[in-house]
Amino acid sequence: xxxxxxxxxxxxxxxxxxxxxxxxxxxxxxxxxxxxxxxxxxxxxxxxxxxxxxxxxxxxxxxxxxxxxxxxxxxxxxxxxxxxxxxxxxxxxxxxxxxxxxxxxxxxxxxxxxxxxxxxxxxxxxxxxxxxxxxxxxxxxxxxxxxxxxxxxxxxxxxxxxxxxxxxxxxxxxxxxxxxxxxxxxxxxxxxxxxxxxxxxxxxxxxxxxxxxxxxxxxxxxxxxxxxxxxxxxxxxxxxxxxxxxxxxxxxxxxxxxxxxxxxxxxxxxxxxxxxxxxxxxxxxxxxxxxxxxxxxxxxxxxxxxxxxxxxxxxxxxxxxxxxxxxxxxxxxxxxxxxxxxxxxxxxxxxxxxxxx
Amino acid sequence: xxxxxxxxxxxxxxxxxxxxxxxxxxxxxxxxxxxxxxxxxxxxxxxxxxxxxxxxxxxxxxxxxxxxxxxxxxxxxxxxxxxxxxxxxxxxxxxxxxxxxxxxxxxxxxxxxxxxxxxxxxxxxxxxxxxxxxxxxxxxxxxxxxxxxxxxxxxxxxxxxxxxxxxxxxxxxxxxxxxxxxxxxxxxxxxxxxxxxxxxxxxxxxxxxxxxxxxxxxxxxxxxxxxxxxxxxxxxxxxxxxxxxxxxxxxxxxxxxxxx
Numbered sequence: 001x002x003x004x005x006x007x008x009x010x011x012x013x014x015x016x017x018x019x020x021x022x023x024x025x026x027x028x029x030x031x032x033x034x035x036x037x038x039x040x041x042x043x044x045x046x047x048x049x050x051x052x053x054x055x056x057x058x059x060x061x062x063x064x065x066x067x068x069x070x071x072x073x074x075x076x077x078x079x080x081x082x083x084x085x086x087x088x089x090x091x092x093x094x095x096x097x098x099x100x101x102x103x104x105x106x107x108x109x110x111x112x113x114x115x116x117x118x119x120x121x122x123x124x125x126x127x128x129x130x131x132x133x134x135x136x137x138x139x140x141x142x143x144x145x146x147x148x149x150x151x152x153x154x155x156x157x158x159x160x161x162x163x164x165x166x167x168x169x170x171x172x173x174x175x176x177x178x179x180x181x182x183x184x185x186x187x188x189x190x191x192x193x194x195x196x197x198x199x200x201x202x203x204x205x206x207x208x209x210x211x212x213x214x215x216x217x218x219x220x221x222x223x224x225x226x227x228x229x230x231x232x233x234x235x236x237x238x239x240x241x242x243x244x245x246x247x248x249x250x251x252x253x254x255x256x257x258x259x260x261x262x263x264x265x266x267x268x269x270x271x272x273x274x275x276x277x278x279x280x281x282x283x284x285x286x287x288x289x290x291x292x293x294x295x296x297x298x299x300x301x302x303x304x305x306x307x308x309x310x311x312x313x314x315x316x317x318x319x320x321x322x323x324x325x326x327x328x329x330x331x332x333x334x335x336x337x338x339x340x341x342x343x344x345x346x347x348x349x350x351x352x353x354x355x356x357x
Numbered sequence: 358x359x360x361x362x363x364x365x366x367x368x369x370x371x372x373x374x375x376x377x378x379x380x381x382x383x384x385x386x387x388x389x390x391x392x393x394x395x396x397x398x399x400x401x402x403x404x405x406x407x408x409x410x411x412x413x414x415x416x417x418x419x420x421x422x423x424x425x426x427x428x429x430x431x432x433x434x435x436x437x438x439x440x441x442x443x444x445x446x447x448x449x450x451x452x453x454x455x456x457x458x459x460x461x462x463x464x465x466x467x468x469x470x471x472x473x474x475x476x477x478x479x480x481x482x483x484x485x486x487x488x489x490x491x492x493x494x495x496x497x498x499x500x501x502x503x504x505x506x507x508x509x510x511x512x513x514x515x516x517x518x519x520x521x522x523x524x525x526x527x528x529x530x531x532x533x534x535x536x537x538x539x540x541x542x543x544x545x546x547x548x549x550x551x552x553x554x555x556x557x558x559x560x561x562x563x564x565x566x567x568x569x570x571x572x573x574x575x576x577x578x579x580x581x582x583x584x585x586x587x588x589x590x591x592x593x594x595x596x597x598x599x600x601x602x603x604x605x606x607x608x609x610x611x612x613x614x615x616x617x
Contacts, residue, residue, distance in 0.1 A: 013490070017482075198474045198481040200473065208452065215432040217441070217461055224469075231471040274452075
């Protein structure tokens with residue numbers, strides 16, 4: 001088939017550790033990147049602005065969370081709060097006259113600081129207790145944002161993002177906003193893949209898999225858990241800022257409420273823990289599938305194929321969506337990324353059938 | 358102990374609630390030797406090893422490694438000071454390949470951080486290649502070339518234990534602590550393992566502290582052994598002598614030697 005392991009020889013250690021050692025994988029990545037870059041040419045503004053753009057940003061958010069949950073194995077159920085800190089910090093910094101580039105970094109840094117401070121307290125507990133501690137962060141941050149007018153701009157207020165430019169490029173038009181979001185998603189993807197193949201990522205996976213064995217080989221578990229919180233929170237903070245500036249173009253507390261955190265966890269789980277492609281697939285699943293299902297059911301309804309009551313019509317997409325989440329996780333608990341991996345491996349050894357690990 | 362060894366445990370005691378797991382154990386391991394810990398189940402061998410590697414700090418007594426007091430230090434600090442160990446039940450990282458597992462052994466010599474990963478080609482990438490070369494030496498020594506790219510959970514137990522040994526060795530320890538490296542192995546795998554331990558001792562100059570139940574192995578490779586029973590040291594010395602000690606025979610078969 002088009003995938004081939006035979007004939008791929010590595011004579012240098014660098015080549016053996018390349019991100020995509022197989023040529024077919026490289027071509028796939030190049031093709032996808034080219035499609036993403038050319039998207040404004042063939043996608044209507046509606047699709048670009050309300051599907052592809054948020055997909056990229058939520059993928060970046062899922063990548064941030066999967067670094068923490070998938071690689072380091074630390075559950076975080078308050079990640080929307082981290083993104084909120086980034087978004088609010090960045091918006092206040094730009095309003096204070098700071099350049100947008102610095103405000104993005106500042107959003108990341110403040111999210112990282114506050115996120116790590118919570119991590120410092122929360123990491124004394126593990127598992128379900130850590131979930132509770134991070135939930136506490138979500139509610140605390142929500143409360144502070146809503147009740148401190150200096151942050152939220154008053155009760156029920158919406159802060160509009162000021163006009164900004166990114167290294168001379170005005171972030172106003174749809175295409176500029178899309179490319180900024182795409183650039184960030186690509187940067188995070190490359191970063192995440194690099195983390196996976198370096199000592200930092202190995203230390204995180206070691207703590208996730210067997211913390212005592214990690215300690216006996218010299219890994220300070222607390223330090224690396226904290227580093228994971230710091231890195232993921234920074235990524236999440238910048239992503240939150242980009243979500244505000246590129247997609248919503250305003251911030252309100254509801255954009256970062258508890259159910260957003262749950263959606264993020266769903267993206268990471270459905271996509272496949274600790275994988276880059278899983279973050280994209282998971283974000284796409286959680287974000288786009290409900291829309292697709294709604295349109296599909298509506299189309300079937302208007303075509304007269306689906307003759308049910310209006311009430312059921314409204315709920316049918318949600319029912320199918322929920323069933324699909326359960327179905328996919330039952331079919332492959334390791335998520336969409338694992339399904340993709342199985343297909344890839346099938347072609348890798350075709351026409352033979354082994355290697356179904 | 359008069360002359361200081363590489364590892365000195367003096368009067369180490371540890372209890373869990375009412376169970377006195379270690380009572381007044383003193384050993385001195387000399388540099389370059391293979392020191393065996395022997396005893397029936399529950400005699401405190403693993404507890405002593407856990408005390409040395411920092412998992413269960415002793416409540417009484419001191420442990421010195423190369424003259425430095427390491428009593429009560431956290432496991433990762435003890436690892437950094439030059440002690441590596443393996444576990445009775447294989448403790449490999451299941452989410453990684455064999456190669457990544459062994460590379461984990463180089464952790465204490467690397468500077469893992471997110472920025473290094475961000476600037477991979479200029480920073481982390483170079484570090485990876487440098488340490489990969491070191492790891493390949495260990496892979497070569499332990500003959501793991503054929504499985505290096507496999508996932509650790511698809512290889513047989515005997516090889517898994519060898520990978521764990523490789524991970525410990527790639528940390529370039531001066532003291533290697535092996536907790537039953539041959540448990541659950543067949544004769545052939547055992548012979549391989551013995552050969553690898555001796556190779557490591559000879560070629561890398563590592564001192565070995567080994568817990569083992571197979572008496573043939575113990576008598577064949579250990580320079581000295583300590584026999585524990587119910588947390589108490591009952592005999593110490595060259596294997597043949599220590600095993601012949603009446604207290605040891607009593608502990609193992611519960612009878613007097615003359616009766617046999």
